[in-house]
Amino acid sequence: MKKDAIKQLIDVAAARGEPDLVIKSAQIVDVFSGKILEGDVAIIDGRIAGIGSYSGKKTFDAKGAFLLPGFIDGHVHIESSYTDPPSFARLLLPCGTTTVIADPHEICNVSGLDGFDYMVESSLSLPLSIFFMLPSCVPSSPFENSGAVLLADSLAKRMDLPQVLGLGEMMDMEGTIGADPAVVDKLALAKKWRKLIDGHAPGVHGHNLNAYAAAGIHTDHECTTPSELQERIERGMYVLLREGSATRDLLNLLPGVTPANAHMCLFCTDDRQPQSILEEGHIDNHLRLAVDFGLDPIIAIRMATLHAANCYGLHDRGAIAPGRRADLVLVNNLKEFAVQNVFVAGQLYKEEQSFKPTPIPSKVATKITIGDFHRDRFKLRLTSPQVRVIEIIAGAVVTNMAKKEVLLDNKGYYRHDPSQDILKLAVVERHKGTGNVALALITGYGLKHGAVATTIAHDAHNIIVAGDNDADMAAAVESLVTLGGGIVMVRDGELLDSLALPIAGLMTNKGALYVNEKLKNMHQIALEELGIPENIDPFMTLSFMALPVIPHLKVTDMGLFDVDSFSFVSLEL
């Protein structure tokens, strides 16, 4: 902060200088004392100068609404919104979210540091504050081919950036708990820079949790039970209560939050799609759910603001107090949290009327490089009809391993049985042209006839495709190549609909409203034309089937993967 700015801020606070803006008649939620304060809020040069009696160049009459600090999403993958950072900002700000901590590990799996740089560069002048964690696990495991490998020496090239708060979610739990040298290199890098390390520790307990925490990992957003939440807090870890689109843990975790441990709790979305955000909201939705559950509104607000700021060392925000950024939200009351107005660094946020797509730099334009691909690659020969099948759990990203008996033809090839909800699932490597095509079987997806394919397949983002027949599956992959990445639906060789994702095969620059309309339409087609039931997200569900760090059975481009034993397994039992 420049000396002139310090002097100006002090002058305005002392009521000698004139504020840019004074917000009057608000009920000010003070997250420090837990009280509702009365008074004018004086703002100068983007910061709060003081609370008291002030008059300024402009006045905003809050008419008795509640003034809250801008909300903070502690952990988000922007890529999961299918939109680029400028569109993401437009999507979140009306919900009162003014700061996010983003882990761009999706695009980094595709484009490496080029992808990281793109996210940082395209975030620079946005009204949404976007901080970054450097993806720690690219690829998420050694059991897949991704578009890039980020080891400590690569990460070191970006750790000095001021908007980089540390190392992103350490999904390599085995490597961390095992003190694997490559993991230790990354931990040491973050510590050297005195930066933070985010966690990802589903199902980790006891000695293993001690080891994970001792490694310096200071958050976890993968808790699903109150006891997991509490065990992490007891080990000094912050817990991020997640309410995404596919993963909704908030209500399951809230019974574990107490007035004594809430200081270690904050909110995150992790992966949240435009539809959820547009229809339900963002962190404002967490607030509604939490207060409706019975959490004290002040504690809920602290989790949405101050605790997140404390967790990530963002001491310039997260509260309404002198010197802090004037990121502010006016809501109607502390139950509905209907967002009326949002101020970003003291400026009333107004969405621009016209939408202009931001250009896509060539370094992140979608590339699809598949080798040796043809329809016969989907032929599945089995030595036994008793097989492991990936069982989808509606509304979750974890899967079960189901044991099923399937039909085989006389040459031992798998044959689709329309009476059983079992489909073929394939991952086609798309970054290096290895020609890898891995096959699996899936149940619970519900597709009746046709194929769905996408270039979004966490975290390596190869092509994933599911279908009841090889011809449609192959047509879907070919359509995806033609489209230049995205999502496609095919039936009887016909492309039913598609969403193009020209940024790394993950995002579009056409905005969240476009994405939402398009996906709504495509969901309708998936339901009506492909028969995928309403309780299954036809695209996101597929996108998580290749993620080998989430239990229990997944498939990567290298084969069927048992997350529990952290090794490949055969389809045959």
Add this chain to the structure above:
Amino acid sequence: MKKDAIKQLIDVAAARGEPDLVIKSAQIVDVFSGKILEGDVAIIDGRIAGIGSYSGKKTFDAKGAFLLPGFIDGHVHIESSYTDPPSFARLLLPCGTTTVIADPHEICNVSGLDGFDYMVESSLSLPLSIFFMLPSCVPSSPFENSGAVLLADSLAKRMDLPQVLGLGEMMDMEGTIGADPAVVDKLALAKKWRKLIDGHAPGVHGHNLNAYAAAGIHTDHECTTPSELQERIERGMYVLLREGSATRDLLNLLPGVTPANAHMCLFCTDDRQPQSILEEGHIDNHLRLAVDFGLDPIIAIRMATLHAANCYGLHDRGAIAPGRRADLVLVNNLKEFAVQNVFVAGQLYKEEQSFKPTPIPSKVATKITIGDFHRDRFKLRLTSPQVRVIEIIAGAVVTNMAKKEVLLDNKGYYRHDPSQDILKLAVVERHKGTGNVALALITGYGLKHGAVATTIAHDAHNIIVAGDNDADMAAAVESLVTLGGGIVMVRDGELLDSLALPIAGLMTNKGALYVNEKLKNMHQIALEELGIPENIDPFMTLSFMALPVIPHLKVTDMGLFDVDSFSFVSLEL
């Protein structure tokens, strides 16, 4: 943290490696969850590896005692213990205090950066962790002569030190609220280094408090009422609840502490003498008082540990959790907090049997340079018998301005009246030989006959002397010069007793027990021979009479000073 150390810590946490020490059968106070946990605490290389089931090279049986994180004193002037840092560490560790944040502004007023360097250097290898704030107000005001002036350019030379957490208590409230350029220079320096700024804001409210907080000042340890405490927390400032020797604010402030705002509260001693520490304790004493008052023990312990760590960004300590420093305290229960054992970085603390004084570097050896001094300098000519008199308030460092009528001789010189408790008080400049001698009158000190003088006179540490006659006052000053700094008592020309303070006239290297015995004896002499009543500390009281930043009436080497109007005033009304 080196990679080998990270790996070793993880290995031990995961129960693959062997801990150096395992503490068993303790009731572990978890400041994160607010719960009492059971389990073994595994320690390796000075850090906590995990809580659970462990066996190690050594075992310590806690026998059911409560295991707490080491206590943190958020703000202390080590010089006020009269002992050097090595002796201070010996004094504090048995009380369970393992970390202090020290503001060495006393020695810096005498010796400038040489004094600062001495404090840092003599703290380097101690078992007590000593962090430093760079004194922001040397001298405390422009209304006195000190041994050094530290402007921003001087402070900049030490701001990079890892043990420097920021800028010390900003006592120049007027300069801060007024955005004085020299103050703004210092604020900007701390902000540039992303370091903290401690506050000192007695009586600051409203717009002024907004301005003070907007300046980036993030603590205050000068609150005396619950409403002051609450107002500061509402402005985002941490409040340090002080229990010193002369200033005891804790019980006055505790009614303002609530479960909702306690996260912004921590403890400090500020100025605490060996006697108080040896007889009552240190931060353990805060804990006893707070719990006895009715504060929840867990909240009290958090204030003594985690909240202080959070306030000062010391995230490597303040809690019992994997990866944190194994600074630990075993107490008998959560009411008496009788300290049974202290572990410093995993080592059981045992006081060394033999005491070896640490050598005194010549750069801080006491120097006394007084110019043009003789007994007649104490003659006080008044133009009116109606005078302003400094009124001592027993147990406080603030004074009142009393209006009194005194006796004058026929030439207009003040004459001592044995029937009135009014004495002459003088400040003799001792750093630069200016020859400044300023006179004042004092009531409430109670001395009957003789003089007391000391080189401890906050904050400029000139010589301050009080007496009923000029001859004894002059003899006291001369004794002090001969002694090489410290405290002397004189009656009828005879040196009754003295404490030598060969480090900057403020500290000795002879240890706290020596100081305590010596001072006890001197207090007895003050009571019996000089008639100073028991409720008045004969030396500390005097030491605060020259501090022009504490209300209301004080005297510096430049004259009688009205703190309220922040200007010199005449003795005559």
